[in-house]
Amino acid sequence: MRGRGNKRGNWLRIGVxxxxxxxxxxxxxxxDAASTATSSASQSSTAASKNAFxxxxxxxxxxxxxxxxxxxxxxxxxxxxxxxxxVLAAPTVTQGGLVAGSVMAxxxxxxxxxxxxxxxxxxxxxxxxxxxxxxxxVNGIGNASLTSVELIDSNGVVVP
Numbered sequence: 001m002r003g004r005g006n007k008r009g010n011w012l013r014i015g016v017x018x019x020x021x022x023x024x025x026x027x028x029x030x031x032d033a034a035s036t037a038t039s040s041a042s043q044s045s046t047a048a049s050k051n052a053f054x055x056x057x058x059x060x061x062x063x064x065x066x067x068x069x070x071x072x073x074x075x076x077x078x079x080x081x082x083x084x085x086x087v088l089a090a091p092t093v094t095q096g097g098l099v100a101g102s103v104m105a106x107x108x109x110x111x112x113x114x115x116x117x118x119x120x121x122x123x124x125x126x127x128x129x130x131x132x133x134x135x136x137x138v139n140g141i142g143n144a145s146l147t148s149v150e151l152i153d154s155n156g157v158v159v160p
Contacts, residue, residue, distance in 0.1 A: 050160060054130065056081060056146045063134035064144055066116070068098050071124040073116045076152030076157060082131070085112035087142035088135050098128030123154045 012042040052074050055067040066079070077099070083091070091114050102120035107113075116131060133144075151159040 004060070052113040052151055054079060054146065054149045055153075056144060059132065061134065063132060065132055066096070067127070068124065068130045069127045071098065071126060071128075071151075073153050074124045074151045075122065075154040076117075076150075076156075077117045077130065078148075078150040078152075079115075079146060080148045081114040081144055082112055082147045083114070083144035084142040087140050088144065090136035092134050092136075094132045094134070096129030096131045098124060098126070098130055104131070 051070045052072070053069050055069065057065050057067055059065050064081075066081075068074070068077075089111065091108045093104075093108065093114065094155070095102070095104045095117060095118075099118050099120060102118050104116070104118045106117075107115035114133065118130065153159055
């Protein structure tokens with residue numbers, strides 16, 4: 001019987017997506033978006049959650065790769081990246097192969113902060129690129145780091 005369980009799962013997914021969208025809409029640091037210089041990330045950072053974890057690694061083209069590792073069972077991702085807005089500006093976020101087919105929302109409105117939320121109707125599996133971040137130009141070396149990561153399973157429960 002498909003009745004209640006299926007509807008409850010759909011409502012749960014919708015609720016998680018709406019919650020992530022609300023977080024992205026209201027987020028930011030209130031910073032000035034007038035910064036014009038950009039560069040590559042000079043450091044790597046990692047946030048762990050149970051067995052799954054997300055890493056931010058510099059790419060050779062002046063950007064960053066958001067890498068998901070051991071993402072089995074994860075169906076939602078919400079993360080925040082901070083970067084040096086005196087050196088980096090105008091970020092663009094491109095969806096990666098690990099989350100292909102998922103709904104992705106980004107907020108790059110506030111200089112120095114990138115918010116990203118992803119929801120999938122099926123659980124992810126394995127390792128891969130969640131997203132790539134690039135900047136309009138490269139001018140020097142800038143720092144970037146993951147400041148928060150929240151992983152959610154297919155039941156809408158935060159992965160510890």
